[in-house]
Amino acid sequence: MNCQNHPDLPATAFCRACGKALCASCQRNALGTVYCQEHAPAPAQTTAAPPPESPWTAPPTAPPLSAPNPGVSPGLAFILGLIPGVGAIYNGQYAKGIIHVVVLGLLISITSSGASGGMEAMFGLLIMLWFFYMAFEAYHTAKRRQSGLPVDEFSSIFPVRGQGFPAAPVVLIALGVLFLLNNLDIIRFQHMARYWPVALIALGVYLLYARLSAGAPPSSGGNSHDQR
Amino acid sequence: MTNADWATLVRAIRGPILLITVGTLFAIDHAGGYGFTRTWPVLIIVLGILKLLESTAGKGPVEGGLP
Numbered sequence: 001m002n003c004q005n006h007p008d009l010p011a012t013a014f015c016r017a018c019g020k021a022l023c024a025s026c027q028r029n030a031l032g033t034v035y036c037q038e039h040a041p042a043p044a045q046t047t048a049a050p051p052p053e054s055p056w057t058a059p060p061t062a063p064p065l066s067a068p069n070p071g072v073s074p075g076l077a078f079i080l081g082l083i084p085g086v087g088a089i090y091n092g093q094y095a096k097g098i099i100h101v102v103v104l105g106l107l108i109s110i111t112s113s114g115a116s117g118g119m120e121a122m123f124g125l126l127i128m129l130w131f132f133y134m135a136f137e138a139y140h141t142a143k144r145r146q147s148g149l150p151v152d153e154f155s156s157i158f159p160v161r162g163q164g165f166p167a168a169p170v171v172l173i174a175l176g177v178l179f180l181l182n183n184l185d186i187i188r189f190q191h192m193a194r195y196w197p198v199a200l201i202a203l204g205v206y207l208l209y210a211r212l213s214a215g216a217p218p219s220s221g222g223n224s225h226d227q228r
Numbered sequence: 229m230t231n232a233d234w235a236t237l238v239r240a241i242r243g244p245i246l247l248i249t250v251g252t253l254f255a256i257d258h259a260g261g262y263g264f265t266r267t268w269p270v271l272i273i274v275l276g277i278l279k280l281l282e283s284t285a286g287k288g289p290v291e292g293g294l295p
């Protein structure tokens with residue numbers, strides 16, 4: 001058999017798409033096999049994805065869903081979310097499911113091993129709170145997926161990137177420092193409890209900062225009619 | 229360094245940094261130092277620092293470079 005384009009040349013291969021006999025000059029190698037000129041995939045598609053613009057590898061994100069996905073059931077996500085980590089797995093967020101389970105395990109370990117520095121009751125309540133947070137978080141994520149909104153792999157109910165004062169990180173760091181000082185026997189909670197009004201002062205300073213900073217978004221308390 | 233780059237960097241290092249922290253704490257525990265039952269608040273502090281770095285992404289260029 002000879003090449004269909006050049007009848008005087010012997011065929012060396014056949015197109016994978018149309019079966020046309022091809023000579024050595026007509027065949028196009030792509031994707032590890034042979035195509036004719038018409039069926040060869042565009043070279044732009046054969047190359048790998050363009051290199052990311054930033055030099056760091058971002059953590060994998062769930063593929064953004066463009067179309068509404070009616071197959072996702074928020075109610076089922078809530079029920080599955082009562083099982084630690086399974087709600088996130090239902091939403092396709094495997095890494096977040098692992099994180100949820102690890103956080104729950106840490107909370108239970110802290111409570112049961114007596115490492116909480118005399119605050120077992122607070123950690124017991126935190127465990128319950130975390131249980132229901134996982135369920136509600138799975139519910140809200142499923143609702144977003146159902147309506148076709150993009151979902152980050154590490155999405156949470158709370159907006160991560162706020163514009164105002166970074167309150168959540170400061171609270172986290174302060175809590176961590178307090179527990180560390182207590183656990184290392186530097187300052188015990190019993191001694192710190194004497195200075196609890198400092199928390200009121202800090203809260204007042206924060207509210208003052210929030211009210212006086214120009215262009216700050218209105219506080220989440222819902223007082224949209226604040227008089228200056 | 230643009231804000232998007234900074235946010236991407238913080239998001240990229242968040243998981244590994246936390247894993248390294250957990251590993252270090254358990255290593256200290258096993259080496260006979262402070263037990264994990266006493267050092268676990270370090271995890272909260274590291275998480276707070278990472279969140280703080282992430283929240284600076286929306287506020288103009290970052291002065292301090294990489295640690």
